[in-house]
Amino acid sequence: MVKVLRNLFRSKEFIAIFLIIVIFLILSFGSTTFLNVTTFESFQTSIAPNAIIATGMMLLLISGVFDLSVGSVMGLAGAITAILIASRFPVLPSILVGLGIGLVFGFFNGFLVAYVGVNPLITTLGTMYIGRGLVKAFMSGDRRYGVPVKAPEFLILGQGKILGVYHIFWIMLIIVALAQFLTLRTDAGRKLYYIGSNHEAARLVGIKVKRIRVLTFMLCSLLAAFTGILVTSYFGTSSIILGTNLELQIIISCLIGGASIAGGKGLVVGSLAGVVFMTMVVSVFNILEIGIYWQNIIVGIILVFIVALDAYLVGRRKKALGEV
Amino acid sequence: MATATTTTGKRLKLHEVNWGSYSIYMVNVLAIVLLALTRKNFPRYPNLYSLVFGLSMEFLLVLATTFLLIMGEVDLSIGSVFAFAGVFTGYLVANLELPIWVSIPITLCATGIIGLINGTLVVRLKANSLMITIGTMILFRGVADGLINFLGGITYPSEYRAIAGFKIFSVHFTIFLMLAAVIILEYLLRNHAAFKKLFYIGSNTLSARLYGIRVDRVKLSVFAASGVLAGLAGILAASRSGQTVWNTGQGLEFKMITAAILGGASLFGGKGSIVKSILGLLLIAVILNGLVMFNINPVWTNVVVGIVLIIAIFVDTRINRDKIEY
Numbered sequence: 001m002v003k004v005l006r007n008l009f010r011s012k013e014f015i016a017i018f019l020i021i022v023i024f025l026i027l028s029f030g031s032t033t034f035l036n037v038t039t040f041e042s043f044q045t046s047i048a049p050n051a052i053i054a055t056g057m058m059l060l061l062i063s064g065v066f067d068l069s070v071g072s073v074m075g076l077a078g079a080i081t082a083i084l085i086a087s088r089f090p091v092l093p094s095i096l097v098g099l100g101i102g103l104v105f106g107f108f109n110g111f112l113v114a115y116v117g118v119n120p121l122i123t124t125l126g127t128m129y130i131g132r133g134l135v136k137a138f139m140s141g142d143r144r145y146g147v148p149v150k151a152p153e154f155l156i157l158g159q160g161k162i163l164g165v166y167h168i169f170w171i172m173l174i175i176v177a178l179a180q181f182l183t184l185r186t187d188a189g190r191k192l193y194y195i196g197s198n199h200e201a202a203r204l205v206g207i208k209v210k211r212i213r214v215l216t217f218m219l220c221s222l223l224a225a226f227t228g229i230l231v232t233s234y235f236g237t238s239s240i241i242l243g244t245n246l247e248l249q250i251i252i253s254c255l256i257g258g259a260s261i262a263g264g265k266g267l268v269v270g271s272l273a274g275v276v277f278m279t280m281v282v283s284v285f286n287i288l289e290i291g292i293y294w295q296n297i298i299v300g301i302i303l304v305f306i307v308a309l310d311a312y313l314v315g316r317r318k319k320a321l322g323e324v
Numbered sequence: 325m326a327t328a329t330t331t332t333g334k335r336l337k338l339h340e341v342n343w344g345s346y347s348i349y350m351v352n353v354l355a356i357v358l359l360a361l362t363r364k365n366f367p368r369y370p371n372l373y374s375l376v377f378g379l380s381m382e383f384l385l386v387l388a389t390t391f392l393l394i395m396g397e398v399d400l401s402i403g404s405v406f407a408f409a410g411v412f413t414g415y416l417v418a419n420l421e422l423p424i425w426v427s428i429p430i431t432l433c434a435t436g437i438i439g440l441i442n443g444t445l446v447v448r449l450k451a452n453s454l455m456i457t458i459g460t461m462i463l464f465r466g467v468a469d470g471l472i473n474f475l476g477g478i479t480y481p482s483e484y485r486a487i488a489g490f491k492i493f494s495v496h497f498t499i500f501l502m503l504a505a506v507i508i509l510e511y512l513l514r515n516h517a518a519f520k521k522l523f524y525i526g527s528n529t530l531s532a533r534l535y536g537i538r539v540d541r542v543k544l545s546v547f548a549a550s551g552v553l554a555g556l557a558g559i560l561a562a563s564r565s566g567q568t569v570w571n572t573g574q575g576l577e578f579k580m581i582t583a584a585i586l587g588g589a590s591l592f593g594g595k596g597s598i599v600k601s602i603l604g605l606l607l608i609a610v611i612l613n614g615l616v617m618f619n620i621n622p623v624w625t626n627v628v629v630g631i632v633l634i635i636a637i638f639v640d641t642r643i644n645r646d647k648i649e650y
Binding site: 112116117118119121122123125126127128129130132133134136137140245248261291292293294295296297298299300301303304307308310311312315 | 468581
């Protein structure tokens with residue numbers, strides 16, 4: 001028991017959970033509007049989409065790469081699905097097209113990173129701009145204020161509830177649980193950690209590094225596209241700004257939740273904790289009525305701080321191993 | 325007989341010339357000739373002049389990006405610093421009513437300090453410069469947006485707006501500035517010891533350090549210079565447009581990296597040339613100008629630049645693929 005507790009306190013995930021509890025207590029006692037049903041409802045719909053994307057991002061970060069195009073893929077998949085359904089295309093094929101866009105972007109990212117060897121940041125920065133540009137191109141003219149979707153069988157996906165909790169939230173819980181199980185209890189998941197720790201060694205022991213890279217990128221983009229469709233269904237309309245600037249918030253959430261830019265570390269549950277933390281920070285902003293630009297400033301400071309801390313910890317570990 | 329000269333002055337035969345290193349010249353000529361032949365509005369003087377003038381507004385950023393890429397570092401915050409510098413100078417001139425010749429040095433000091441912060445974090449903590457500068461990119465985007473909101477969309481005073489309009493022999497002075505800077509810096513980069521250090525650091529940081537180059541100090545000063553250059557470019561651009569809007573400079577960092585890599589710089593460091601980076605920027609400007617000439621909706625701009633970036637990086641990585649693998 002003592003050992004378990006000691007490990008818990010030492011783990012990086014603990015920082016996120018500790019911060020969440022602190023902010024939660026401050027909000028509960030400091031604000032009269034925080035603890036009520038509306039907050040609980042809005043928390044479900046703000047945590048779930050980010051947590052689904054963060055799951056995919058965490059898998060990438062564990063294996064030592066990341067993806068900046070998730071926000072654009074999310075926006076593009078949502079926009080295309082909404083446009084198709086609004087032009088009387090059947091619902092299921094429309095959703096499949098949206099998911100297909102995710103797979104194409106993921107494959108493109110993964111192929112360039114794994115087989116061509118392009119820096120993941122630059123690759124996904126490029127696909128981020130391409131995706132965002134495509135969203136703007138498809139949503140131009142009359143569509144620029146959004147494409148409303150009225151098909152009830154599509155809207156149920158995002159607006160329906162089971163036991164008073166949104167479908168999105170249940171889906172998120174299932175995906176997180178599944179990904180957590182896969183990473184810790186199956187060979188395929190453990191390979192991600194091997195690749196993240198030392199991809200050269202992983203290759204030498206016979207792990208198909210390149211193939212797994214591509215599949216992880218595809219999974220991440222697929223989850224992002226799926227989230228875009230869910231959120232579009234929740235709002236009942238597609239939006240040109242859906243997913244803008246989301247990628248960094250997701251990466252920050254994962255880093256707070258115990259991942260490292262260097263790879264080989266992190267738990268999917270940690271990314272969920274990180275997302276809950278970031279959502280809480282944003283709700284603090286909203287309760288205190290802090291403007292959007294201040295939010296950017298604070299998010300930027302958090303990112304610089306987290307990356308600097310991460311670099312410091314990696315440097316210390318390397319020094320301890322005598323690698324410097 | 326046709327010959328070319330290497331940097332060491334040795335004469336080369338035609339078949340010994342590395343034609344790959346001249347590809348940016350050829351692609352530029354090809355794109356310009358193609359547009360000139362198909363669109364009769366393209367080769368007109370006003371269009372070409374506005375193309376070059378636009379280039380002279382942005383070239384300072386590509387200088388910063390090239391110097392950093394030669395060392396194997398990247399600064400993604402330049403777009404935000406660009407917006408910040410424009411609006412901060414506007415704030416000093418319009419709200420605090422400081423004279424323009426005081427406001428500009430203050431702004432440049434501020435952006436230099438931003439560069440120093442980036443550099444310090446990268447050098448001291450050995451953090452990934454891409455990630456750190458993405459953080460400062462969002463941070464200073466927030467600061468710039470806050471200031472823009474505070475100023476409430478005013479048009480800047482005329483003494484501020486007059487800077488970019490200043491002309492010598494009815495040609496904007498920024499064009500002369502660009503030509504002078506490119507020639508001098510290209511010469512220094514090839515011949516001066518202080519600038520050659522950048523290449524040594526980019527090729528192999530460890531051996532550069534062993535040979536007594538103060539790597540940390542050089543990196544710090546180039547990051548600071550990157551901040552100052554981005555600030556100067558931002559002031560010029562804000563002076564030209566007369567105001568700063570919320571998306572000013574967004575995506576510029578990515579355009580500059582594309583330009584530098586088109587011009588032969590590499591994300592792996594150790595390579596790069598000022599003249600070719602400017603030509604890379606020219607190529608992007610020509611392509612975007614071509615889109616306008618063919619009446620293509622400007623929303624496709626980012627898609628096109630994104631595709632050009634991916635192709636450029638694809639080629640860069642093919643050439644350097646023995647260096648690194650992800």
